[in-house]
Amino acid sequence: MTLTEQRPAPSEQQSSITAGRLGRPRHIAVVAGAVVLGAVTWLPAGSVNWARWIVVTLVAYCVGIYVASRVVEGRRQALDRLMLAVVTSCFLIVVFPLVSLVWTVVERGSNRFDTTFFTETMRGVVGEGGGAYHAIIGTLIVTGLATLMSVPFGLFTAIYLAEYGHGTKLAKAIQSMVDVMTGIPSIVAGLFAYALFELFFGAGTRSGMAGAVALTVLMTPVVVRAAEEMLRLVPDELREAAYALGVPKWKVIVKIVLPTAIAGLITGVVLAIARVIGETAPLLVTVGLAQGVNWNPFDGRMTTLPVFTYYQYVQPGLPPEAGQDRSWAAALTLVLIVMVLFSIARILSTALKPKGLK
Amino acid sequence: MTMSDQQATTRPTGEELPDMTDRLDTPTANRVSASRHDLPTGPDNRIVVESLNIYYSEFLAVKDVNMVIEPRSVTALIGPSGCGKSTFIRSLNRMHEVITGAHVKGAVFVDGENLYGPGVDPVAVRRKVGMVFQRPNPFPTMSIADNVLAGKRLNSKRFGKGEADALVEQSLRGANLWDEVKDRLDKPGSGLSGGQQQRLCIARAIAVEPEILLMDEPCSALDPISTLAIEQLMNELKSTYTIVIVTHNMQQAARVSQRTAFFTIDGTGQPGYVVEMDDTDVMFSNPKQQSTIDYVTGRFG
Amino acid sequence: MTITDTPPDARPSPPPTEQTSKLGDRIFGGLSLGAGILILVTLAAVALFLITEAWPTFGADASEFSGNKSFLSYVGPLLFGTIWAAFLALLIALPMAVAVALFISHYAPKRLAVTCGYFIDLLAAIPSVVFGIWGIAVLAPILSRSVFPWLEDNLGFLPFFAGPASTSGRTMMTAAVVLAVMILPIITAISREVFLQTPRLHEEASLALGATKWEMIRQAVIPYGRSGVISGAMLGLGRALGETMAVAIILSPADVFSFNTISNQNPNTIASNIALKFPESSGLEVNRLIATGLVLFAITFFVNALARKVSSAGFSGAAG
Numbered sequence: 001m002t003l004t005e006q007r008p009a010p011s012e013q014q015s016s017i018t019a020g021r022l023g024r025p026r027h028i029a030v031v032a033g034a035v036v037l038g039a040v041t042w043l044p045a046g047s048v049n050w051a052r053w054i055v056v057t058l059v060a061y062c063v064g065i066y067v068a069s070r071v072v073e074g075r076r077q078a079l080d081r082l083m084l085a086v087v088t089s090c091f092l093i094v095v096f097p098l099v100s101l102v103w104t105v106v107e108r109g110s111n112r113f114d115t116t117f118f119t120e121t122m123r124g125v126v127g128e129g130g131g132a133y134h135a136i137i138g139t140l141i142v143t144g145l146a147t148l149m150s151v152p153f154g155l156f157t158a159i160y161l162a163e164y165g166h167g168t169k170l171a172k173a174i175q176s177m178v179d180v181m182t183g184i185p186s187i188v189a190g191l192f193a194y195a196l197f198e199l200f201f202g203a204g205t206r207s208g209m210a211g212a213v214a215l216t217v218l219m220t221p222v223v224v225r226a227a228e229e230m231l232r233l234v235p236d237e238l239r240e241a242a243y244a245l246g247v248p249k250w251k252v253i254v255k256i257v258l259p260t261a262i263a264g265l266i267t268g269v270v271l272a273i274a275r276v277i278g279e280t281a282p283l284l285v286t287v288g289l290a291q292g293v294n295w296n297p298f299d300g301r302m303t304t305l306p307v308f309t310y311y312q313y314v315q316p317g318l319p320p321e322a323g324q325d326r327s328w329a330a331a332l333t334l335v336l337i338v339m340v341l342f343s344i345a346r347i348l349s350t351a352l353k354p355k356g357l358k
Numbered sequence: 359m360t361m362s363d364q365q366a367t368t369r370p371t372g373e374e375l376p377d378m379t380d381r382l383d384t385p386t387a388n389r390v391s392a393s394r395h396d397l398p399t400g401p402d403n404r405i406v407v408e409s410l411n412i413y414y415s416e417f418l419a420v421k422d423v424n425m426v427i428e429p430r431s432v433t434a435l436i437g438p439s440g441c442g443k444s445t446f447i448r449s450l451n452r453m454h455e456v457i458t459g460a461h462v463k464g465a466v467f468v469d470g471e472n473l474y475g476p477g478v479d480p481v482a483v484r485r486k487v488g489m490v491f492q493r494p495n496p497f498p499t500m501s502i503a504d505n506v507l508a509g510k511r512l513n514s515k516r517f518g519k520g521e522a523d524a525l526v527e528q529s530l531r532g533a534n535l536w537d538e539v540k541d542r543l544d545k546p547g548s549g550l551s552g553g554q555q556q557r558l559c560i561a562r563a564i565a566v567e568p569e570i571l572l573m574d575e576p577c578s579a580l581d582p583i584s585t586l587a588i589e590q591l592m593n594e595l596k597s598t599y600t601i602v603i604v605t606h607n608m609q610q611a612a613r614v615s616q617r618t619a620f621f622t623i624d625g626t627g628q629p630g631y632v633v634e635m636d637d638t639d640v641m642f643s644n645p646k647q648q649s650t651i652d653y654v655t656g657r658f659g
Numbered sequence: 660m661t662i663t664d665t666p667p668d669a670r671p672s673p674p675p676t677e678q679t680s681k682l683g684d685r686i687f688g689g690l691s692l693g694a695g696i697l698i699l700v701t702l703a704a705v706a707l708f709l710i711t712e713a714w715p716t717f718g719a720d721a722s723e724f725s726g727n728k729s730f731l732s733y734v735g736p737l738l739f740g741t742i743w744a745a746f747l748a749l750l751i752a753l754p755m756a757v758a759v760a761l762f763i764s765h766y767a768p769k770r771l772a773v774t775c776g777y778f779i780d781l782l783a784a785i786p787s788v789v790f791g792i793w794g795i796a797v798l799a800p801i802l803s804r805s806v807f808p809w810l811e812d813n814l815g816f817l818p819f820f821a822g823p824a825s826t827s828g829r830t831m832m833t834a835a836v837v838l839a840v841m842i843l844p845i846i847t848a849i850s851r852e853v854f855l856q857t858p859r860l861h862e863e864a865s866l867a868l869g870a871t872k873w874e875m876i877r878q879a880v881i882p883y884g885r886s887g888v889i890s891g892a893m894l895g896l897g898r899a900l901g902e903t904m905a906v907a908i909i910l911s912p913a914d915v916f917s918f919n920t921i922s923n924q925n926p927n928t929i930a931s932n933i934a935l936k937f938p939e940s941s942g943l944e945v946n947r948l949i950a951t952g953l954v955l956f957a958i959t960f961f962v963n964a965l966a967r968k969v970s971s972a973g974f975s976g977a978a979g
Binding site: 195248 | 693696701712778781785796805874902908933956
């Protein structure tokens with residue numbers, strides 16, 4: 001007796017596992033219908049209205065696929081298809097502003113992305129021309145100072161949390177406070193730095209250093225978090241092996257733990273820099289704006305790239321396009337810097353990773 | 359049915375077993391059919407697997423399975439690790455398809471309908487063929503009652519509280535869990551012991567009234583007492599459902615099943631395949647293939 | 660690495676190496692402890708300095724300020740504007756973020772998912788001033804041309820769209836949309852993480868019961884990820900509350916309490932108000948601005964504390 005003869009005839013009373021399937025042709029018909037419906041909304045007017053077309057098409061597709069599936073396949077399948085359509089539509093809708101942002105920055109920023117922009121300041125410039133040289137110097141100085149202050153600060157705090165203060169009440173308190181620090185609005189950090197310098201140097205002080213202090217308040221918790229995580233990842237076996245050889249604790253940390261975690265530490269620092277390099281608000285209130293280069297962080301106002309971007313747009317002078325073009329070019333510079341920093345962080349974290357560690 | 363005494367006390371050599379060489383040439387299909395008597399006609403939950411080959415993208419994981427699984431009985435799938443038993447059992451409710459690129463060639467007929475036919479919805483297949491997993495997995499955010507009803511809620515339209523309560527009690531009784539949890543039906547399912555959780559999963563599976571129940575090593579994460587409880591449960595369930603169970607434990611297969619299929623694999627990277635399938639007592643006392651003999655007597659695996 | 664040999668019989672004086680290592684330990688340990696304590700000091704200083712600077716405001720009479728307003732009536736509309744803008748931003752961003760996170764974790768093909776994840780992380784780092792100028796240069800014209808008139812004509816009976824529709828687009832709605840775009844990456848990143856961590860076992864349990872993909876997501880993924888999504892939403896809310904530059908650039912501010920999202924009369928936010936007024940302020944005005952900053956600090960502190968509470972409490976339920 002062969003297998004085929006053993007197969008009984010399909011039973012009628014049990015539910016069938018074959019439901020109707022929508023099938024590719026019908027699906028394509030729904031898509032086409034939605035696109036046409038979307039086009040109808042702007043066709044009479046003559047000129048293409050992309051936004052309306054896309055929105056109507058997406059909505060029409062969601063409705064259409066639900067109805068079509070409900071008729072052919074059933075309620076549950078229709079809902080499943082609808083959710084797929086909705087989720088994908090949301091994704092596409094979200095992509096639009098983000099792509100628009102990048103596109104606008106690149107397109108408008110490239111107008112003034114020239115050598116003049118990078119070599120000249122705004123001293124004596126009204127209208128066309130000028131550049132952001134002073135702003136770039138300012139950003140480098142202020143961010144550099146902030147990094148110099150926040151890296152040791154953050155690193156030693158992380159070392160305390162990971163190596164010395166494990167589980168103590170103090171460590172818990174510090175961790176909570178670090179969490180609070182990550183939530184400080186950037187303008188509040190700026191106000192704090194302003195108040196601090198006002199106490200020592202009088203009202204109305206503006207200096208690059210004050211800005212650096214504000215940025216330090218913002219950077220340090222990022223450094224602490226990243227560094228603590230990296231230090232915890234270093235296996236205890238390494239430390240124990242060193243202790244067993246009689247190495248003092250501080251040397252264990254400096255010569256064994258830190259080098260093992262160095263990739264993650266540097267990555268954390270780079271990401272912290274990326275986070276603060278575009279901060280405008282705290283620098284507005286502490287560093288202000290200047291027309292030319294100011295090399296002295298301890299005295300007087302200094303222009304930074306984000307503040308330059310802001311003021312060139314909202315106070316462009318005459319003609320406004322010149323100022324706006326400069327603003328976009330500065331914005332493009334900022335975005336590129338952030339992208340470069342991210343890429344460096346990525347490359348470093350893979351290149352410097354010691355073999356055999358997670 | 360336990361293994362015969364000669365195997366329990368001594369490891370028989372090839373000479374001590376009855377002479378089987380004359381049966382080695384008969385094809386598996388004929389041997390299978392010859393051991394059943396009248397085949398019931400009409401609707402039943404018989405599974406007929408025809409030339410089933412299971413692929414993960416390009417890789418052939420299980421090759422050329424032909425078998426008949428009789429209704430209202432327990433069929434055990436045994437064999438060494440990695441020989442495709444889990445892959446095969448998952449193909450019976452199309453669960454292997456959750457891995458991207460998994461597909462099959464061949465057919466699996468349930469009541470004459472091919473599960474892999476054109477226009478078949480895998481979701482509908484899984485309503486008909488239920489599954490219990492190796493590790494108990496009640497939904498952690500749901501109460502015991504909600505767990506039992508989880509599958510039913512998906513499949514049916516609204517049903518009233520009375521109907522829901524009745525279904526919960528019926529399913530939990532069917533899983534031999536009612537008396538232990540009837541006072542805490544609204545507590546989370548994760549608060550039970552391992553064996554109770556597994557019985558909850560069984561209750562959840564039978565609440566949707568499948569015809570077939572697949573069990574992928576259901577007791578391997580449980581203690582012996584819970585295992586015994588589940589095995590007794592299987593014995594009761596088989597009067598209503600067709601049960602297929604994958605197990606590493608040969609004694610368990612011998613205890614609970616009426617039919618047993620032995621899977622094996624020739625080496626890593628090779629596809630798994632069925633060596634032999636027969637009534638359980640025959641498989642453990644008088645198997646026909648050499649590799650089956652080797653496995654059940656403990657020579658390998 | 661030095662190997663200190665300590666013979667069983669005690670020496671009269673410890674060898675030089677021990678002394679330097681003890682000193683090294685003291686210095687190093689001291690530095691670490693000092694840094695940790697400095698964190699506490701810094702936070703205390705922030706609170707202290709802000710309160711000190713803000714104090715004169717509370718004691719001063721309304722007539723001493725420009726506009727003759729008491730502090731409460733000054734900060735009232737600002738506080739309203741801050742919360743209103745952040746609320747609108749979250750309203751727009753949260754469902755979109757959850758949808759995108761679901762798309763990346765469960766619907767998209769692997770390659771696309773990885774690229775999207777990277778892109779989103781990058782977007783979280785774009786400076787807010789860039790979002791601001793994009794908002795006013797690109798988004799505001801689009802909204803004022805296409806969306807506001809439609810809203811005013813069709814839904815104008817609602818107070819939110821009462822109009823008259825602004826032609827410049829510098830409205831609360833534009834600001835809220837830009838804020839939403841800014842906080843979307845944070846919420847998406849956290850939600851995506853949590854959705855990806857749904858145990859395979861529970862997803863398969865759902866599928867084996869005959870659930871469709873969406874039903875599985877509703878049964879296994881979302882309940883598991885709920886607390887993570889909420890905590891991500893609160894973090895996003897915190898960021899929206901404190902956001903300065905985007906609002907400062909986009910909004911055309913007025914001293915009003917208004918739910919109207921498409922008109923030219925919009926309440927400003929605390930942060931944006933400080934950014935706009937601070938550079939030119941002096942004397943008591945500065946104190947008043949800092950006082951509003953203190954209020955902002957208090958709100959964000961509260962929201963972030965709530966977020967931490969939710970995220971730590973929530974996982975105990977899912978992990979069971």
